[in-house]
Amino acid sequence: MPEGPTFAQPDASALLLPFAGSRREIAEYEANGGYASLRKAVGMTSEQLVDEMIASNLRGRGGAGFPAGKKASFLAGGAERYLVINGDESEPGTFKDREIILRNPHMLIEGVLIYLWMIRGTAAYIYIRGEYAKEASILEGAIAQAREKGYLGSPLLGTDYVPQVYVHRGAGAYICGEETALLSSLNGERGQPTAKPPFPAVSGAFKKPTLLNNVETVATVPLIVEMGGASYAGVGTEQSTGTKMFSLSGHVRNPGNYEMPLSATYRDLIEGKGGGMPEGRTLKGFVPGGSSMPILMPNQLDTGLAFEAVVAAGSMAGSGGVIVVDDRTCMVRFALRTAEFYMHESCGKCTPCREGTRWITELLRKLEAGLGREEEIDLLLDICNRVEGNCLCVLGDACAMPVRSHINNFRSEFDEHVRLGRCPCPDDAPMTELYPPLMRAPLPLVTI
Amino acid sequence: MADLYTQIQDEIAKYPDRRSAILPALRHAQEHYGWLSPEALEAVADGLELSPAHCLAVASFYDMFFLQPVGDHVVEVCTNLSCALVGSDKVLRAFEQELGVVAPGTSADGKVTLRRVECLGGCGWGPVVSVDEDYQEHFKTEDIAPLISELRATPRPSESHA
Numbered sequence: 001m002p003e004g005p006t007f008a009q010p011d012a013s014a015l016l017l018p019f020a021g022s023r024r025e026i027a028e029y030e031a032n033g034g035y036a037s038l039r040k041a042v043g044m045t046s047e048q049l050v051d052e053m054i055a056s057n058l059r060g061r062g063g064a065g066f067p068a069g070k071k072a073s074f075l076a077g078g079a080e081r082y083l084v085i086n087g088d089e090s091e092p093g094t095f096k097d098r099e100i101i102l103r104n105p106h107m108l109i110e111g112v113l114i115y116l117w118m119i120r121g122t123a124a125y126i127y128i129r130g131e132y133a134k135e136a137s138i139l140e141g142a143i144a145q146a147r148e149k150g151y152l153g154s155p156l157l158g159t160d161y162v163p164q165v166y167v168h169r170g171a172g173a174y175i176c177g178e179e180t181a182l183l184s185s186l187n188g189e190r191g192q193p194t195a196k197p198p199f200p201a202v203s204g205a206f207k208k209p210t211l212l213n214n215v216e217t218v219a220t221v222p223l224i225v226e227m228g229g230a231s232y233a234g235v236g237t238e239q240s241t242g243t244k245m246f247s248l249s250g251h252v253r254n255p256g257n258y259e260m261p262l263s264a265t266y267r268d269l270i271e272g273k274g275g276g277m278p279e280g281r282t283l284k285g286f287v288p289g290g291s292s293m294p295i296l297m298p299n300q301l302d303t304g305l306a307f308e309a310v311v312a313a314g315s316m317a318g319s320g321g322v323i324v325v326d327d328r329t330c331m332v333r334f335a336l337r338t339a340e341f342y343m344h345e346s347c348g349k350c351t352p353c354r355e356g357t358r359w360i361t362e363l364l365r366k367l368e369a370g371l372g373r374e375e376e377i378d379l380l381l382d383i384c385n386r387v388e389g390n391c392l393c394v395l396g397d398a399c400a401m402p403v404r405s406h407i408n409n410f411r412s413e414f415d416e417h418v419r420l421g422r423c424p425c426p427d428d429a430p431m432t433e434l435y436p437p438l439m440r441a442p443l444p445l446v447t448i
Numbered sequence: 449m450a451d452l453y454t455q456i457q458d459e460i461a462k463y464p465d466r467r468s469a470i471l472p473a474l475r476h477a478q479e480h481y482g483w484l485s486p487e488a489l490e491a492v493a494d495g496l497e498l499s500p501a502h503c504l505a506v507a508s509f510y511d512m513f514f515l516q517p518v519g520d521h522v523v524e525v526c527t528n529l530s531c532a533l534v535g536s537d538k539v540l541r542a543f544e545q546e547l548g549v550v551a552p553g554t555s556a557d558g559k560v561t562l563r564r565v566e567c568l569g570g571c572g573w574g575p576v577v578s579v580d581e582d583y584q585e586h587f588k589t590e591d592i593a594p595l596i597s598e599l600r601a602t603p604r605p606s607e608s609h610a
């Protein structure tokens with residue numbers, strides 16, 4: 001029988017998940033200090049809470065790294081305001097929000113309740129990707145327990161404010177992780193991004209002012225309330241405070257999620273936590289923050305995990321999904337698998353993304369099949385340059401940036417495919433198949 | 449099983465705007481009908497007071513809605529980067545051989561639909577296979593034969609995690 005997920009042991013620096021195993025029961029969570037931050041927060045005003053968030057300098061954990069306190073301060077006023085939690089987690093290489101929900105669901109619920117109180121929100125919706133069926137039922141269970149304890153669905157801790165929290169399941173679409181697409185989806189439309197402005201802070205869920213944050217961002221809120229923003233900001237670097245979850249996968253001895261202070265480096269993560277490469281293999285490169293980010297090379301292992309450090313190294317920290325690639329791996333196949341994903345997930349709204357992701361994929365498939373021509377490698381780079389920066393949302397860039405980095409860093413490997421007219425990689429190289437494009441389900445033949 | 453119309457009304461109650469209940473409504477309908485047949489879409493449209501065309505437009509956007517009949521069980525194999533690096537292609541190929549189909553496809557006995565899917569969010573525990581929405585991590589080709597014989601002997605799950 002296949003085993004389930006394996007959770008890493010935390011070390012002394014862990015703040016978010018400082019225990020082994022899981023604490024799904026509310027009694028267990030409360031016995032370890034859970035919901036004390038909610039009590040503390042209820043004694044504070046909205047302004048005080050926003051100030052603590054600003055002092056913590058917490059940067060959003062969903063990918064863009066936008067300061068959470070500043071975002072909260074932008075929320076427009078109004079009688080009806082909503083909180084939306086982004087649990088769509090679909091960027092290849094990323095599985096950290098899932099571990100937070102599996103191991104510490106009440107920390108997320110407590111964060112949601114503190115945030116709801118802070119904005120006196122009408123309700124909160126946790127948008128969780130549809131495939132996370134088990135995680136959705138764990139959250140439903142945690143919400144039911146919190147309701148029974150009187151933390152939601154009834155006046156909160158002696159106030160007259162009544163918080164409401166709902167789980168909203170997606171149905172399989174990566175683009176619904178992009179905030180405006182998520183809101184289209186929640187509003188009952190196809191999950192396509194919309195132009196900003198209007199920003200969600202003005203018109204979001206149900207066209208009302210909406211505060212939208214990632215699961216990990218909100219799960220960190222109880223910690224900030226407990227520690228105080230200033231002491232939270234003492235962990236990590238000046239521009240990237242606190243600890244953050246990193247998802248480690250690919251060719252490492254010990255893959256898994258690891259909570260790291262943002263002052264640590266990729267070497268600490270990959271070699272320290274991950275145990276380095278499997279026996280007999282050497283490092284070819286590593287994707288630092290989900291498959292949409294440019295790859296970094298072995299000589300960049302000492303790059304810091306902090307947002308600013310990854311940018312200085314020529315990539316981005318993104319979602320924290322770190323994919324480690326060993327020397328056997330064919331980078332044309334790696335680029336192809338990356339491009340195929342973004343082609344499949346393009347919502348089709350704008351031309352550079354819809355057509356560009358398809359052409360990038362087609363040219364890479366041709367190259368891998370041994371049918372590519374030298375000038376097509378430059379054509380690929382040209383398409384990447386034309387896609388990047390020219391799309392409504394950054395899904396187009398998410399395809400163009402990594403593919404360009406794979407070509408530029410491993411150009412001789414791409415050239416070799418043309419020169420030999422075949423893939424030069426050995427038979428035991430990972431990724432053995434060239435698949436036909438994944439299509440969405442065809443429309444039914446019957447008219448309705 | 450509660451009737452579909454009532455289930456949809458219960459979902460509507462969670463939102464200030466009934467349109468927002470479309471994903472849960474489509475999910476319930478798919479559980480009732482096995483797939484989103486024209487009648488299933490009519491039932492969703494009826495429950496939400498929206499047009500069937502709108503329901504189809506929304507349903508066709510998402511990978512988890514079936515607009516064609518599927519087998520009693522659905523097996524999905526992730527072949528995205530992290531899983532592919534640790535051998536998911538071989539797992540998919542072995543599933544295809546065991547079932548005698550090419551993904552996406554349904555075994556001749558109508559029991560199992562096999563699909564290749566994008567990242568499922570279990571990348572460090574790959575290869576990841578989702579069986580009727582239940583994840584199985586660290587999946588090995590040896591796990592396939594016992595799984596398939598178990599699925600062949602089990603009826604369609606009626607309400608998964610509802």
Ligand SMILES: Cc1cc2nc3c(=O)[nH]c(=O)nc-3n(C[C@H](O)[C@H](O)[C@H](O)COP(=O)(O)O)c2cc1C
Binds near residue numbers: 062
């Ligand atoms: C294509 C695309 C996919 C995204 N997917 C996710 C996701 O799965 N989860 C997430 O939290 N943010 C995702 N984001 C980022 C969100 O748009 C948004 O910035 C984030 O949820 C805000 O939360 P934060 O400020 O707490 O980071 C995605 C962005 C893009 C462009």
Ligand code: SF4
Binds near residue numbers: 193346
């Ligand atoms: S960039 Fe791609 S995913 Fe984003 S709106 Fe345009 S077509 Fe849709």
Ligand code: FES
Binds near residue numbers: 526528567574
């Ligand atoms: S790549 Fe397979 S679960 Fe993420």
